[in-house]
Amino acid sequence: MGARPAVTYTIGIFCIILLVTSIALLVTNVFLSVVQNYVKKEIQLRNDTVTFETWKDPPPPIYMQFYFFNVTNPEEVLNGGKPFLEEKGPYTYREYKLRENVTFLDDDEMVSALTSKTYVFVPELSKGDPATDLIRTVNVPVVTVMNMAKYSSSQILLAEALFVVKGVGLFTTRTVHELLWGYKDPVLSAIHFFKRDIDDYFGLYYKMNGTDDGEYVFLTGQENYENFTRIVEWRGNNSLDWWTTDMCNMINGTDGTSFHPLVTKNDTLQFFSSDLCRSLYATFEKELGVKGIPVFRFVLPSEVFANVTVNPENAGFCVPAGNCLGSGVLNVSTCKQGAPIIISSPHFYQADPKFIDAIEGMHPNKANHETFLDINPLTGLLVRAAKRVQVNVYIEKIDGFMQTANVQTLVFPVMYLNESVLIDNTSAAKLNTMLLVSEVITAIPFMIMGLGVLLGLIFIILVCTNRNVAIEASEAERAPLLKPS
Numbered sequence: 001m002g003a004r005p006a007v008t009y010t011i012g013i014f015c016i017i018l019l020v021t022s023i024a025l026l027v028t029n030v031f032l033s034v035v036q037n038y039v040k041k042e043i044q045l046r047n048d049t050v051t052f053e054t055w056k057d058p059p060p061p062i063y064m065q066f067y068f069f070n071v072t073n074p075e076e077v078l079n080g081g082k083p084f085l086e087e088k089g090p091y092t093y094r095e096y097k098l099r100e101n102v103t104f105l106d107d108d109e110m111v112s113a114l115t116s117k118t119y120v121f122v123p124e125l126s127k128g129d130p131a132t133d134l135i136r137t138v139n140v141p142v143v144t145v146m147n148m149a150k151y152s153s154s155q156i157l158l159a160e161a162l163f164v165v166k167g168v169g170l171f172t173t174r175t176v177h178e179l180l181w182g183y184k185d186p187v188l189s190a191i192h193f194f195k196r197d198i199d200d201y202f203g204l205y206y207k208m209n210g211t212d213d214g215e216y217v218f219l220t221g222q223e224n225y226e227n228f229t230r231i232v233e234w235r236g237n238n239s240l241d242w243w244t245t246d247m248c249n250m251i252n253g254t255d256g257t258s259f260h261p262l263v264t265k266n267d268t269l270q271f272f273s274s275d276l277c278r279s280l281y282a283t284f285e286k287e288l289g290v291k292g293i294p295v296f297r298f299v300l301p302s303e304v305f306a307n308v309t310v311n312p313e314n315a316g317f318c319v320p321a322g323n324c325l326g327s328g329v330l331n332v333s334t335c336k337q338g339a340p341i342i343i344s345s346p347h348f349y350q351a352d353p354k355f356i357d358a359i360e361g362m363h364p365n366k367a368n369h370e371t372f373l374d375i376n377p378l379t380g381l382l383v384r385a386a387k388r389v390q391v392n393v394y395i396e397k398i399d400g401f402m403q404t405a406n407v408q409t410l411v412f413p414v415m416y417l418n419e420s421v422l423i424d425n426t427s428a429a430k431l432n433t434m435l436l437v438s439e440v441i442t443a444i445p446f447m448i449m450g451l452g453v454l455l456g457l458i459f460i461i462l463v464c465t466n467r468n469v470a471i472e473a474s475e476a477e478r479a480p481l482l483k484p485s
């Protein structure tokens with residue numbers, strides 16, 4: 001006896017202190033706050049920080065893949081038949097995104113920059129050669145001119161005469177490169193001669209290579225982490241109903257490489273802004289792991305595409321007011337200089353079956369045609385994403401034009417794109433290390449609790465053995481007395 005009880009009680013006291021401390025730390029969330037505050041401080045646009053450099057020149061490769069629909073039965077379509085389309089591609093381009101003229105404003109609360117995208121063809125990831133592959137598709141300039149002329153009989157006559165002279169019809173056959181990056185169009189050239197503000201070139205991505213689309217002003221997140229990279233101004237216009245040249249689908253609120261840190265499952269990610277009264281948004285679907293990084297997957301919920309009967313809020317997409325096309329298609333004509341362009345998911349995924357049934361060759365599926373964003377919740381970093389959009393042309397019979405005399409009313413698919421990004425291995429390793437450190441830090445209260453429990457066990461063992469020793473000792477003292485002599 002002697003030192004033993006003192007050691008036992010010391011251990012007991014330590015055990016209680018550790019358990020109380022750990023519970024206090026857990027209740028007050030001290031270490032979690034330490035991690036969260038660290039992240040909030042790091043994920044800000046500040047000069048000479050890693051976050052700033054990553055934002056200026058994002059390291060993971062972005063790929064833009066185009067798939068075109070080749071019309072196999074143009075004569076039948078002109079005579080009122082169902083179009084038969086063959087998907088061609090992908091034609092894959094590496095997208096280099098660079099920010100220039102970066103300037104901090106308003107005490108570093110905002111930063112302005114020009115963002116330019118450069119597209120470089122990647123043959124290894126492509127099927128076919130855009131320079132030589134021919135695609136027969138809707139002649140967008142012709143349909144656009146028809147739509148512009150349709151309200152005046154004299155303009156109809158002029159336009160019809162122009163089409164005949166130039167020998168153009170509802171369909172045209174061009175190389176993929178021409179359709180994307182632009183070609184001198186005979187009809188537009190003739191109009192350009194009289195109206196100089198009309199471009200004589202047409203291309204779905206005409207003038208989009210290497211050119212910036214105007215100055216953006218972003219919030220740096222220094223004032224509030226939730227506003228990190230939120231766009232507040234574009235081309236000097238801070239009204240929120242602007243649109244961009246990029247198919248009207250600029251990401252609203254953020255600039256697409258990162259969202260604010262500490263993303264929760266209840267967050268709604270605003271994106272695809274347009275002038276259509278409200279923007280599209282993505283909501284939480286499930287948790288996943290990408291290269292070992294935990295992510296939340298956000299997708300466009302089907303209500304986003306639903307028709308007005310199912311989701312009355314979508315009335316804003318019916319332009320002009322009351323003119324609703326149905327689920328899954330958006331009229332973006334106003335942001336395409338009056339061209340009758342309709343946006344949808346590829347193969348009319350999540351759209352009204354009437355659009356799918358009207359075209360032979362549509363095979364919508366979730367895996368390939370859904371737009372999704374995989375975001376690491378702690379940092380808000382975009383780990384993997386695919387933005388998938390189909391460009392269609394609205395075709396209908398327009399009185400006075402023999403080209404459309406017999407055609408059905410159709411939302412006619414021209415091409416779709418998949419703009420995707422996947423975190424590179426170096427960035428993934430860095431992020432994983434950071435996440436590990438943050439997990440260790442947040443686990444400190446549990447470690448303290450574990451130590452407390454361990455000491456508790458030792459305390460119990462010591463108390464029991466002490467008691468046994470004491471009993472044995474007393475038995476030993478009594479033994480001689482009990483022993484018959």
Ligand SMILES: *[C@@H]1O[C@H](CO)[C@@H](O)[C@H](O)[C@H]1NC(C)=O
Nearest residue numbers: 046047048101102103104111
């Ligand atoms: C960042 O700081 C450096 C000097 O440390 C300065 O030369 C540079 O102009 C700053 N950049 C911006 C965008 O303010």
Ligand SMILES: *[C@@H]1O[C@H](CO)[C@@H](O)[C@H](O)[C@H]1NC(C)=O
Nearest residue numbers: 093118119120121181209210
């Ligand atoms: C875009 O511009 C870059 C640099 O000027 C050039 O290397 C690239 O080939 C261009 N891409 C296309 C599709 O023309």
Ligand SMILES: *[C@@H]1O[C@H](CO)[C@@H](O)[C@H](O)[C@H]1NC(C)=O
Nearest residue numbers: 070071072088133134135136
């Ligand atoms: C598309 O169809 C046209 C006409 O049938 C054909 O000449 C062309 O080779 C097709 N394009 C591709 C990429 O297969």
Ligand SMILES: *[C@@H]1O[C@H](CO)[C@@H](O)[C@H](O)[C@H]1NC(C)=O
Nearest residue numbers: 219223224225226227230232
């Ligand atoms: C920044 O975030 C705060 C809090 O979420 C919000 O009240 C404020 O309006 C935001 N600022 C801008 C310019 O969006």
Ligand SMILES: *[C@@H]1O[C@H](CO)[C@@H](O)[C@H](O)[C@H]1NC(C)=O
Nearest residue numbers: 240241252253270273278279
């Ligand atoms: C853009 O995002 C902001 C903030 O989330 C939202 O208030 C605004 O309505 C959005 N703009 C459009 C055009 O949807």
Ligand SMILES: *[C@@H]1O[C@H](CO)[C@@H](O)[C@H](O)[C@H]1NC(C)=O
Nearest residue numbers: 306307308309310326327352
């Ligand atoms: C709206 O969508 C629902 C479900 O897809 C469908 O049953 C209904 O007929 C549609 N209404 C209109 C007006 O298209």
Ligand SMILES: *[C@@H]1O[C@H](CO)[C@@H](O)[C@H](O)[C@H]1NC(C)=O
Nearest residue numbers: 319320323325331333334394
């Ligand atoms: C698309 O919107 C434009 C402009 O608001 C309108 O003139 C056109 O009729 C609409 N197209 C369809 C098919 O509803």
Ligand SMILES: *[C@@H]1O[C@H](CO)[C@@H](O)[C@H](O)[C@H]1NC(C)=O
Nearest residue numbers: 063065346368369388418420
């Ligand atoms: C992009 O999406 C298409 C289908 O829409 C798919 O075939 C392709 O593999 C995707 N590319 C990447 C890099 O995810």
